[in-house]
Amino acid sequence: MAITTSGVGSGLDINGLITQLMTAERMPEKQMALKKAEFEAKLTALGSVKSALSTFQGTVAGLTSTSQFRKMSATLADTTIGTVTVSSIAAASSYSLKVDQIAQSHKVKSGSYSSIDSVVGSGKLTIQFGTLEQIDPADPSNLNPDGTYEPTDTKFTLNAKQAAIQVDIGPGSNTLSGIRDAINAKKAGVTASIINDGGGFRLVLSATESGADASMKISVTDDDGNATDAAGLSQLAYDATQAVGSGQNMTQTQQAQSAVFYLDGIKITKASNVVSDVLSGVTLTLQKATEGKTTSLSISRDTSGVVDKVGEFVKGYNELMAQLKELTAYNDKSKEAAVLQGDQAIRSVQTQLKGILNGVMAGSGDLRRLTDVGISFDKAGVMTFDTDKFGKALTSNPDAVASLFGAYGSTTDQQVKYISSKAATQAGNYPVIITDLATQGIVRANTVSNTNFDLTGLSTSFTIGINGKSSGNITLEAKNYGSMSALAAEMQTKINGDTGIKASGITASVVWNSVTERFEFSSTRFGKESKVEIGTASADAQTMLGMTTGKQATLFGGTLMSSTITAGVNDSLTLKVNGGAATAITLDAAAYANGNDLALHIQSKLDAEPALAGAKVVYNSANNRLEFFSANTGTNSAIEITSANPSVRETLGLSVRAGVTTGLDVAGSIGGVQAQGAGQVLTGQGEATGLALEVGGGLASPNGASRGMATYNRGFAYQLDQLLTSIQSKTGTLAGRSDSINKAIKGVDDQKERFERRMVTTEARYRAQFTALDVQIASLQNTSSYLNQQLAALTANNRR
Structure with missing residues (x-):
């Protein structure tokens, strides 16, 4: 650029010269401003992307709950007699209903x-x-x-x-x-x-x-x-x-x-007007009798809600993809690139989303891809939704459709129930093996006469501990109860009504075992936290009820596979009871009619050995197992099987182990890996980490055989929800890209700050230089004036 001055000497335009020079020096400043604006535009665009992802995630989250895919609806033709609600496990059907009497x-x-x-x-x-x-x-x-x-x-x-x-x-x-x-x-x-x-x-x-x-x-x-x-x-x-x-x-x-009503002509009596245990997944709330008339109850599948949600999901995906395309596009006509064109983070997001949506679920069913339920892509990459195809799939196989979208677990054994999973749980099919069923803490009283139900004139009282909580003194009414079962019911209501027990939310069960002629006190809780202990017992409670103070050791057997005893194969056991010497018994080879007959035979062998006189054995028909226990309670109550024939575990369900004074947690494996038991809940490890199953009953797995299969799937919506959460997290893809841009903006700001410092120095240098030049020019001007004066004087003298 040309530099102009207003003259020389003291007329030098220093400020004008410096301004023009500094303007030239500041040319890079515009480039820095443009660079910062570009970064800020990208940051704003990433904010828009994050907002769009969050909006899309809202439509995804609406599909992660699997129950809505199995949603049912129900109606009563006569709405005046009551109301009806249904859960996802209800079956589509219709029934006739007549209400004779409501409960009060x-x-x-x-x-x-x-x-x-x-x-x-x-x-x-x-x-x-x-x-x-x-x-x-x-x-x-x-x-x-x-x-x-x-x-x-x-x-x-x-x-x-x-x-x-x-x-x-x-x-x-x-x-x-x-x-x-x-x-x-x-x-x-x-x-x-x-x-x-x-x-x-x-x-x-x-x-x-x-x-x-x-x-x-x-x-x-x-x-x-x-x-x-x-x-x-x-x-x-x-x-x-x-x-x-x-x-x-x-x-x-x-x-x-009680309420009395007829469902398809079947008479049903229920204590409450709210009836939820007649039809699976159906709750009837009765309000009045039908006065001899019948009405209809209809149950059908409700697909409208989930179809709408899938439609919102498809719309949300297309809107998200359109916005990402706009932010990353290149205009061939204008030769201009969108603000995020070529951005690696956005390409990564697009790739991950499409990778999930084009995936295939584990399993062998017909519904493993989104295309199988009518969700696909056209040539332009736009997601389409065939509602008819989806509706047919949902009606015919709602569980399979549910597993396509949400985190979904199921089991093939009706008494093994899927409870929950964790983020670490891997999709797959896992065989379930139960080596020990959960048990309850129990104390069995001593044998008493089955006619000891008349407590007239007696002082019968006791205290009891349930799961570590102690009752107050429980006193039974001094009267004739009519039966031992009625007396057991009286003790149960009194125990569960005790202030200390009730306040802890604990309940106990008391039954009269007519086979062994003894009362059995147990906690209704399962697992090692399940405990029962008799605290005190009056003399009449000891005599009439057989109660003695303390805990009682019980040895729970596994599934009884056979009642046949074979000589040299499964006929030998060695036990220790109440600290006595280990003593062997040999059972008589025979095919016993049932588990109870086998238990009676084992008891005869125990009774024949003085060192085992305190050992008792009963057959639990509900769980098909033998249970050994010590007749003693307190610190001297112990029972243990120390050795047995190899086949005893397979046929009689008995293994070398010590008895316990508490319940047992369920034990077993999920997917071939030993699982953790807590009460009746078995939680997997390894690939099945966090997969929780409730084992409500049945038998321990015989000979290591499976109790069925637990299947767990992480559906498309679940995976998308997890991915979108990860992408938007503080350590996710977008946060990383935003951090990178913010660092770049800070770098520009730092560069600008250094540039400003340099401009100050440069301007000062220019000003010093031009000031020195001005002084030199002024000096030369003064010298010039002096010389001119001298020359003029010489010229004048010469003329004279």
Whole structure:
């Protein structure tokens, strides 16, 4: 560029010269600005890509839940009789329905009181539930018009599944309102209210559960010493098998009854109006009887919702691809490239998405590709959706369609249930082998007479520990229970109603084993955390119930494959019991009729050896296995098989092992790799890592044979969802590319900063140079003026 000045000497235009020079020096600054703008445009475009991916992921996530592919719908022709809901496991069909009777809960009322603050009495209320039967249902005189029962024609059978409710009524809560509040504070099975009927105030107790087996029986421990008279707290006693005023002191206002209905002519009785265990996956909520008429119940497959979601997925994919294409395109006409043209990160995203969508699922079924359900690509790469083809596939094989999209697990054994999986779980088919079923902690009482059900005049009490939680003192009512099973039911309701046990969410089971003539106490929980221990037992509890304190060792056998004993093959066992010497028994070779007969024979051999006298064996028919246990409880309770014929494990399910005082976790393998057991849940390792299966029953795998196959698939939607999450994560493809661009922008900013510093130095240098030049020019100008003056003077002198 040309440099101009306004003159020489002191007239030199220094600022103008420097400005023009600096303009030339700053030419690279424009290139840096353009470069930064280009990077920022890419960063903005990547933000748009991330937003588009997030939008697409929303349509993908809607397809990861496999239940929607098996969604069903149901309708009742007469909507006034109730409602119906269905789950994905329901089967399409139609039924006729007739409702004769709906379920209702039991209600009783007290006598009339002048005020809600009237004193009733103090002591303890024990509320139990059961079935109140009329011995002669055809005799209407059994139930009187006033709501009372004729006790001689009435029978009450305790419902062992419902825990007893115990309510302490102290001096501070002995009024009508205080008793109401004390009962309601329990929040367990009964609701209390006070009604003013115009003539006074009555306490009304309502069972929260409906059904014929939820009738209330209210026993009283009255501080006045009489538990049944119509005085003190005994005014609230209610036992329909006792006389009015002598135990039947409240009056029934609503009878407990079950729902009775007919499905395709089959009579069904249920305790609740909410019925979910008649048709698999179908829940009926009954509201009124049909008065002899029938209506129809229709169940069909609902495909509309999932078809819409697949359509949104297809639309979302096409919109995403169109946006990526626009951001990476090159315009041949304008010779201009889009902002992300050639970007490696975007190409990687496109490649990964297409790789999943063009993949093939593991397995051998007909539905393994998206094209098999009507999702394909045209020549331009646009995704298309054939709704008819998809609908047909969904109707004919919903499980297979579900496995194409979501993470889906299934099993071939109905008693082995898929629970869950993890991100590390690999798709595949895994054989399941169960070496040990989960068991419950159990204590078996000593043998007692099967007529020890009359506790009249006895003090029968005990404490018990369930899963590490201890009960308070449990006292059984001193009466004749009529049967050992009824006595077992009484103990179960009292244990499960104990404050300490109930507060921990723990439940126990008590049964009378009529074969071995002993009570069996067990935790309803499975696994090594399942524990039972008798804490204390009164003298009468020890005599009548056979209860002794402590834990009890049990040795659980595997599946009993045969009841045939062959000499020299499976006839020999060596056991140690309660710390005694190891002692061998040899069984008699014979083909025993069943497992129970075999157990009786083994018991005879145990009884014949003094060192094994404490060992007992029973046959568990539900699980088809032999169970050995020590008759002792406490620290001296132990049992162990120390040796056995090689074939004993195969035929009798017995192996060398020690007994336990707790339950056993399920044990076995998934896909040939030893799995982790916790209660009834078996969790895989290796390729099956995180694959959780619940083994609800059945038998241990005989001779190592499989309990069926567990299949796990990670469908297209699941894989896409995982990929999109990874791409958009802080360490994903887009984040890495954004970080790279941000570093480049920072590099430009750093370059600009260095450039600015250099411009300051350059301008200062130019200014110093031109200032020095100005001084030199001024000096020359002064010299020139002086010389001119001298020359002029000389010239003038010469003229003179």
